[in-house]
Amino acid sequence: MRVQTEQGERVESVRQKQFLAAHAACHDKVYRYFRRRTEGVSTAEDLTAEVFRIAWEKCRQGQELPVLMVFGIARNVLRNHYRSTIRSRNLTQQLERQRTADLGTNDGVVTEALGRLKPEEREILLLTYWDGFTSAEVSDLLNVTASAVRMRLHRARKQLSELLRPEQTTEDVQR
């Protein structure tokens, strides 16, 4: 009985260490990830807590939690959040555009330009420039090839630059 208890405590200790390590490494990034993509502080908090609740359960199964796995959980949680908010794909895209507009960035032109990108290209752009992932990491996260990621990123960058160019030109002229 005592042996079982000690073993249980040891397992629990390992689980806590794994979880705390993953939490320390990922929490802030995950929270910012949700803040960029959802409508408010409380939603981001709730979704972040949900991610780590799932992570805690995975620790119980003895799984390690690298950053990309935690972000994989975060993506699924976000997707479920979107699903629970609206049901159809068209409405989801519409909401995403609206959400992006509601984020209150200082640069409304950038926001509008982002809304005009294809969703998959926009996501790669944001994962790269806002969340700081490399192409290889984005590839793992989205489960697409690295070359597809690079191609979409190239297209997104190019399109965003074109969308922002008239604005820059106008600003230059005004100066």
Next chain:
Amino acid sequence: MKRKETPGMDRLIAADPALKVTEGELARSRQKSLAVMDTDAEHITVGGSVTDFHQQPARRRVRLTAGIGLLAAAAAAVVAGVVVTSSMITPPADQAAPAVTQPDAAPQTGSPGGLPPVLTGSPTPTVEADIVTGRAGKLAVSTAEIDRLISDGIHARPDVLRVLKLEADKDGCIGNGFLFPTGTKVSDTGLVMPDGTVFSMGDVISFGGLDVDSREVGQCAEGRRLIYMEEVRAYSGEPFPE
């Protein structure tokens, strides 16, 4: 960085909504997300827990089967595994007549070889009991008692015998029944345990860890010798003696 050289990317980075995230926000979220460690509550989803649903669907079914089996075992105990203390007017010494086991050894040493496992670490001594069957019509079990037994963890030790309080329909006497392990077969002549061990009527067997606080036998005890669980004997399906 190379990616920042693309025109417009600096503006994209500057437009990051997360730049407005404060340390206070982060601290609050950290605290909230760490709170999951304070509980072992399992997240329940439609169809079972997240863990069960994604990782161990078979185990969930086994649990369900075990639960059904336990209920079946409880029912079997009500039907057949009955020992009524209040009906014991004959001195235990007259009733002992052990056919298989050694009655002297049982109370202190637990079950002899071939008998069901005895609860270890029990605060109560091992006791003896005779097997009796065929009294189903005389007894009814409290639903609440079964619920309590099951919720209290009978599922945790399905391999041992459990005592079950029963209420007699006649005279309101309170007796004790034994809840046998899942898979126990009951016949008119005795029991066959899941491991194949056979107990026949009249056999004296040893039980460990029984609740000996069974002195409240109601009006059945009036004018009769009070028999504690340590001295349990039972009749083999004979009518209540007058």
